[in-house]
Amino acid sequence: xxxxxxxxxxxxxxxxxxxxxxxxxxxxxxxxxxxxxxxxxxxxxxxxxxxxxxxxxxxxxxxxxxxxxxxxxxxxxxxxxxxxxxxxxxxxxxxxxxxxxxxxxxxxxxxxxxxxxxxxxxxxxxxxxxxxxxxxxxxxxxxxxxxxxxxxxxxxxxxxxxxxxxxxxxxxxxxxxxxxxxxxxxxxxxxxxxxxxxxxxxxxxxxxxxxxxxxxxxxxxxxxxxxxxxxxxxxxxxxxxxxxxxxxxxxxxxxxxxxxxxxxxxxxxxxxxxxxxxxxxxxxxxxxxxxxxxxxxxxxxxxxxxxxxxxxxxxxxxxxxxxxxxxxxxxxxxxxxxxxxxxxxxxxxxxxxxxxxxxxxxxxxxxxxxxxxxxxxxxxxxxxxxxxxxxxxxxxxxxxxxxxxxxxxxxxxxxxxxxxxxxxxxxxxxxxxxxxxxxxxxxxxxxxxxxxxxxxxxxxxxxxxxxxxxxxxxxxxxxxxxxxxxxxxxxxxxxxxxxxxxxxxxxxxxxxxxxxxxxxxxxxxxxxxxxxxxxxxxxxx
Amino acid sequence: xxxxxxxxxxxxxxxxxxxxxxxxxxxxxxxxxxxxxxxxxxxxxxxxxxxxxxxxxxxxxxxxxxxxxxxxxxxxxxxxxxxxxxxxxxxxxxxxxxxxxxxxxxxxxxxxxxxxxxxxxxxxxxxxxxxxxxxxxxxxxxxxxxxxxxx
Ligand SMILES: [Zn+2]
Ligand SMILES: [Zn+2]
Ligand SMILES: [Zn+2]
Ligand SMILES: [Zn+2]
Ligand SMILES: [Zn+2]
Ligand SMILES: [Zn+2]
Numbered sequence: 181x182x183x184x185x186x187x188x189x190x191x192x193x194x195x196x197x198x199x200x201x202x203x204x205x206x207x208x209x210x211x212x213x214x215x216x217x218x219x220x221x222x223x224x225x226x227x228x229x230x231x232x233x234x235x236x237x238x239x240x241x242x243x244x245x246x247x248x249x250x251x252x253x254x255x256x257x258x259x260x261x262x263x264x265x266x267x268x269x270x271x272x273x274x275x276x277x278x279x280x281x282x283x284x285x286x287x288x289x290x291x292x293x294x295x296x297x298x299x300x301x302x303x304x305x306x307x308x309x310x311x312x313x314x315x316x317x318x319x320x321x322x323x324x325x326x327x328x329x330x331x332x333x334x335x336x337x338x339x340x341x342x343x344x345x346x347x348x349x350x351x352x353x354x355x356x357x358x359x360x361x362x363x364x365x366x367x368x369x370x371x372x373x374x375x376x377x378x379x380x381x382x383x384x385x386x387x388x389x390x391x392x393x394x395x396x397x398x399x400x401x402x403x404x405x406x407x408x409x410x411x412x413x414x415x416x417x418x419x420x421x422x423x424x425x426x427x428x429x430x431x432x433x434x435x436x437x438x439x440x441x442x443x444x445x446x447x448x449x450x451x452x453x454x455x456x457x458x459x460x461x462x463x464x465x466x467x468x469x470x471x472x473x474x475x476x477x478x479x480x481x482x483x484x485x486x487x488x489x490x491x492x493x494x495x496x497x498x499x500x501x502x503x504x505x506x507x508x509x510x511x512x513x514x515x516x517x518x519x520x521x522x523x524x525x526x527x528x529x530x531x532x533x534x535x536x537x538x539x540x541x542x543x544x545x546x547x548x549x550x551x552x553x554x555x556x557x558x559x560x561x562x563x564x565x566x567x568x569x570x571x572x573x574x575x576x577x578x579x580x581x582x583x584x585x586x587x588x589x590x591x592x593x594x595x596x597x598x599x600x601x602x603x604x605x606x607x608x609x610x611x612x613x614x615x616x617x618x619x620x621x622x623x624x625x626x627x628x629x630x631x632x633x634x635x636x637x638x639x640x641x642x643x644x645x646x647x648x649x650x651x652x653x654x655x656x657x658x659x660x661x662x663x664x665x666x667x668x669x670x671x672x673x674x675x676x677x678x679x680x681x682x683x684x685x686x687x688x689x690x691x692x693x694x695x696x697x698x699x700x701x702x703x704x705x706x707x708x709x710x711x712x713x714x715x716x717x718x719x720x721x
Numbered sequence: 722x723x724x725x726x727x728x729x730x731x732x733x734x735x736x737x738x739x740x741x742x743x744x745x746x747x748x749x750x751x752x753x754x755x756x757x758x759x760x761x762x763x764x765x766x767x768x769x770x771x772x773x774x775x776x777x778x779x780x781x782x783x784x785x786x787x788x789x790x791x792x793x794x795x796x797x798x799x800x801x802x803x804x805x806x807x808x809x810x811x812x813x814x815x816x817x818x819x820x821x822x823x824x825x826x827x828x829x830x831x832x833x834x835x836x837x838x839x840x841x842x843x844x845x846x847x848x849x850x851x852x853x854x855x856x857x858x859x860x861x862x863x864x865x866x867x868x869x870x871x872x
Contacts, residue, residue: 366819367728367784367818367819368726368727368728369726369727369728369730369731369732370727370728384819386818386819390818393782393785394785394818396785397782397785397786410817410818410819411817411819412817412819412820412824413817414817
């Protein structure tokens with residue numbers, strides 16, 4: 181939790197760069213990756229133990245400052261995004277209202293416990309007295325005038341629950357009088373010794389067997405830090421220490437701690453569970469942004485902010501909207517998923533078996549675009565318009581029917597391209613696998629070493645990265661308002677798309693492509709990608 | 722079967738000794754956790770005059786878990802579906818072990834007086850209840866006459 185590690189990073193940036201750029205043109209841009217790389221993201225992958233340690237440090241720090249129990253500290257931190265300072269300030273300002281707000285104490289005691297448990301058995305006068313004591317000086321609408329100003333000092337040592345004192349219990353209107361030290365539990369309706377009873381600050385008192393059975397039921401449902409008092413309508417929270425005091429079965433205690441840990445991590449803005457299947461890693465970043473995190477344990481890559489697949493340049497809300505729409509409209513979009521199309525010139529059926537969208541008909545050798553079936557010649561230039569959807573300018577005057585058809589057409593335009601690039605990525609992976617085989621054969625025959633061919637794999641990795649970003653530009657464009665900014669976006673998108681297809685074309689023909697030519701193409705594609713991200717990828721503060 | 726918890730015995734006794742007006746709950750002869758329930762339709766509600774049969778079952782972990790309650794008599798109500806299942810918060814997330822059979826039955830009676838179409842279980846009924854309350858109330862009256870009134 182120290183700020184020092186932050187400093188380390190920025191201090192080292194220069195050294196780091198000098199070391200790697202020695203001899204090369206050290207241009208100023210390289211000095212701060214935070215500024216030059218729109219996808220730059222600092223994070224660490226932590227184990228459960230490491231995160232537990234981190235959380236415990238926070239808890240201990242708060243204990244030391246406020247002199248409160250770890251159990252209470254955990255609740256307060258959970259409810260305040262684990263920001264120590266906020267808790268400390270609030271506590272010092274008005275401890276009582278903080279405890280009410282975090283449901284450690286009841287809001288006000290206008291609830292008479294005896295009414296709530298509706299005399300299957302009576303509550304104790306001790307409970308009623310306790311409830312009266314808890315009444316805050318500002319918010320008590322009842323006739324009870326007993327108000328106790330609770331100072332932080334007295335709260336510091338105050339336990340969040342208590343074993344009921346064995347004061348004179350009242351009895352249920354129908355049951356016979358009980359001896360002084362006995363009470364009836366309203367849940368199990370059995371009479372027990374007073375020292376078997378526990379209550380929270382609300383004063384609702386129940387026997388320890390009922391509490392522990394109740395806790396186990398709640399834990400079984402996956403509830404942990406949010407377990408509430410057993411009394412009806414009482415929202416006072418059961419803190420960890422009472423649960424762990426009364427739940428004795430090891431397996432249930434363990435489950436409770438696991439669920440509570442999940443709640444703690446989820447409430448901590450800097451922490452995210454790795455979404456990889458069965459992965460235990462927790463990713464931590466001080467910057468809470470929609471940036472790509474890659475789990476070092478399982479390799480899963482995801483958006484740190486929302487946990488879904490990384491989606492730059494689109495932001496979290498828009499990608500969610502888009503994916504929901506795609507799921508809703510999956511029927512409509514199905515027909516376009518076909519892998520075959522007819523050649524626009526000779527009409528022979530062509531199957532797409534590579535990722536590149538620059539197609540060449542095996543029959544008539546016509547070069548065309550898989551997406552729009554247009555002549556590929558028009559795709560290489562500044563006038564590349566394949567990615568752009570042309571809105572009907574008169575749409576407002578058209579009938580509802582035409583408008584609906586137009587809306588579907590527009591959606592399908594974007595969906596088709598989104599889907600197509602995703603497929604291209606898979607096909608390019610297959611191309612790469614084939615390439616790897618061929619290279620393997622070459623190496624076996626003594627034609628070069630693996631190192632000689634490494635550049636091709638680098639090129640393929642870069643292609644995948646560029647196409648991934650390109651895929652996610654389509655949801656972005658779909659939800660964009662028309663205007664000059666959208667024009668600029670679609671211009672850059674088209675540029676990126678053109679260069680990606682060129683790169684894909686060259687990689688598919690890798691063995692005959694000139695190395696310098698390929699490297700040049702890689703450079704251009706990546707430049708287009710970062711330019712688009714710099715201009716459009718929202719980088720939050 | 723394990724012996725009956727004291728809590729259930731107590732509740733049953735009290736239900737018999739001090740019955741709630743308009744509600745009758747009798748445990749089954751062979752199963753003390755199963756109750757035959759009769760709720761009379763509240764006055765000034767479309768269910769007035771109806772005698773509604775319900776079944777109530779106390780699960781093994783009662784009162785840690787809520788009782789299971791279901792209407793047997795057909796009823797036209799936005800929070801009760803065709804199978805008689807009831808959408809009521811105290812039977813679900815608002816259940817508290819301090820609640821009892823009698824409080825649950827009182828809540829169900831109250832639900833008949835005040836249907837809540839914004840939290841529907843029977844969607845078609847809730848929809849009509851929102852767009853045309855008069856029509857919905859008329860339907861509820863007809864169903865009450867048809868299914869809940871003995872000739
Ligand atoms: Zn309580
Ligand atoms: Zn008890
Ligand atoms: Zn992982
Ligand atoms: Zn996101
Ligand atoms: Zn052709
Ligand atoms: Zn095209």
